Amino acid sequence: MIGKLANILSKVGINGFLFGLLAAIFFAWLFPFAGSNQSPVPWKPIINVGIGLVFFFYGVKLNPSELKSGLSNWKLHVLIQAATFLLFPLLVLLLSSSMTWIDKDFKIGITYLSVLPSTVSASVVMVSIAGGNIPGAIFNASISSLLGIIITPAWMGVLAGSADIQMEYLPTLLELSVKVLLPVVLGVVSHSWLYPKISKHIRHLKYVDQTVIMIIVFTTFSQSFSQQVFSPYKISLLLEVGATMLALFFLVWFLIYLLCRILGFSWQDKVTALFCGSKKSLVQGVVIGKVIFPDPALFGIVLLPVMLYHIQQLIAGSIIASRMAKKAE
Numbered sequence: 249m250i251g252k253l254a255n256i257l258s259k260v261g262i263n264g265f266l267f268g269l270l271a272a273i274f275f276a277w278l279f280p281f282a283g284s285n286q287s288p289v290p291w292k293p294i295i296n297v298g299i300g301l302v303f304f305f306y307g308v309k310l311n312p313s314e315l316k317s318g319l320s321n322w323k324l325h326v327l328i329q330a331a332t333f334l335l336f337p338l339l340v341l342l343l344s345s346s347m348t349w350i351d352k353d354f355k356i357g358i359t360y361l362s363v364l365p366s367t368v369s370a371s372v373v374m375v376s377i378a379g380g381n382i383p384g385a386i387f388n389a390s391i392s393s394l395l396g397i398i399i400t401p402a403w404m405g406v407l408a409g410s411a412d413i414q415m416e417y418l419p420t421l422l423e424l425s426v427k428v429l430l431p432v433v434l435g436v437v438s439h440s441w442l443y444p445k446i447s448k449h450i451r452h453l454k455y456v457d458q459t460v461i462m463i464i465v466f467t468t469f470s471q472s473f474s475q476q477v478f479s480p481y482k483i484s485l486l487l488e489v490g491a492t493m494l495a496l497f498f499l500v501w502f503l504i505y506l507l508c509r510i511l512g513f514s515w516q517d518k519v520t521a522l523f524c525g526s527k528k529s530l531v532q533g534v535v536i537g538k539v540i541f542p543d544p545a546l547f548g549i550v551l552l553p554v555m556l557y558h559i560q561q562l563i564a565g566s567i568i569a570s571r572m573a574k575k576a577e
Contacts, residue, residue, distance in 0.1 A: 265458045266559065272462045276469035283470025285544070291467045298460035299535055300431045305453050307435020308442050310390055321384055324517045328366070328388040331504050331525030333399050337362040339500065341407070347492065351481065354489050356546075357553035358496075360537065363403035364554070365396025367529040367561075369454075374565050378572035380519030388524045396532050397429050404540055423539050457531060464534050465551070472548030486552070493557040497564060500526045519572060523565060530558040 276283055283291065340362035344355055368389040375385035401420045435442075446453075472478060504525045508518040533554045541547040 265454075265462075266562075268458065268462050269465055269555065272466040273469050276466050277473050280470045280474035283467040284474040285471060286474075287470075291463070295460065295464055295467070295538070296427065298456070298463065299427050299538075302431075302457050302460050302531070302535070303428050304431040304435040304438075305456065306393070307432035307437075308439055308446070309450065309453075310432075310436050310439065311443075312436060312439065321381070321517070323511060324381070324384050324513070324521060325388055325391070327504070327507060327511065327513075327521050328524045329392060329395065331500070331507075331521070332366050332392055333363065333395065333403070335503060335525075336500055336528075337403055337407075339503070340496070349488050350492060351485060353546075353549045354485070354553055357550040358489075358492070359407055360404065360540070360550050361493075361528055361533070361554045361557055363400050363407070364528045364533050364536070365400065366392040366524050367527045367531070367558075368393060370562060370565070371524045371527045374523045374569040375520050377566075377569040378519045378523070379516065380523065381516040382520075384517065384520045385524055388520070389527075392524070393529065393532060394432065396529070396536065397424050397432075400532070400536050401540060420539055424536060427539065428535060461531060461534050464538060468538075468544045468547050468551060471544030475545045477545045477548055486556075489553055490556045490560070493553055494560045494564065497526060497557065497561055523569070527561055527565070528554070528557055530554060533558075 281287060282289070337359075340358055344359065347355065347358075350358065366389050371389045372382065372385045376382050398421065401424060405420070443450075501522060504522050505518070508521050513521065534551070537547055537550060537554075541550055
């Protein structure tokens with residue numbers, strides 16, 4: 249049982265990448281100057297090029313014909329996207345005022361988490377393990393990532409006042425379009441001739457994504473540590489934020505489960521809706537957040553709830569997926 253769970257955890261992301269993220273934060277704490285704005289290393293152009301490559305190859309991997317064929321199961325798609333971009337944000341907005349134990353600065357991060365798109369790889373892997381609708385998972389995870397480029401900054405523009413965020417929507421959307429949407433479009437256009445050439449090496453492209461994300465995390469937390477942003481906060485607050493993220497995950501999971509029962513979904517579609525609707529993407533969170541929160545010190549605080557939710561959704565989701573697989577058998 250332990251070996252099987254370890255294998256599942258490895259597949260969904262509890263692996264070297266996760267430890268790499270923790271190492272990036274540790275080295276940022278140890279050598280804050282190296283990743284700060286005062287560092288001689290040109291981090292900004294390196295990160296911009298890296299983001300472009302990440303989303304270009306993401307577009308290359310998207311198969312337009314598969315996305316088109318996945319449109320038929322519209323009830324499943326509407327539920328997943330509504331859970332991701334409506335249910336989750338409205339729930340956090342409703343509960344935010346009652347989270348008196350959470351510091352205001354971390355509430356910004358929780359608000360930002362709520363409007364992020366679903367993660368792709370982890371959702372698809374967990375749906376596969378649990379015996380769900382895999383084509384539906386691939387379609388919704390991919391569409392969610394594309395919609396997030398527009399919807400996430402739009403939501404943050406709406407919620408900016410309540411979360412004390414200074415943000416202009418149109419300039420943010422324009423910057424995201426250049427850095428994220430344009431590379432995705434170029435990648436999709438290149439799919440037919442480039443994908444066959446790199447298909448044998450496609451699994452190695454994840455190292456490009458992971459390296460870029462670790463660099464962003466390192467530089468973000470370096471700037472936060474160099475400005476001693478975290479010095480006023482105790483470890484107990486971090487544990488409280490983590491516990492709140494776990495409770496939020498299960499609350500969203502329960503609400504999606506109820507909606508699936510009401511709509512009379514099949515087992516396969518129910519599994520897909522549960523995993524895709526409750527997940528949030530760390531990759532998109534880091535990349536989009538880099539634009540929405542240009543101040544690295546503030547972004548470090550914003551990222552903490554997102555990273556805590558990411559870790560816990562992988563662990564909790566993996567345990568649930570393995571139990572669902574047994575039930576299906």
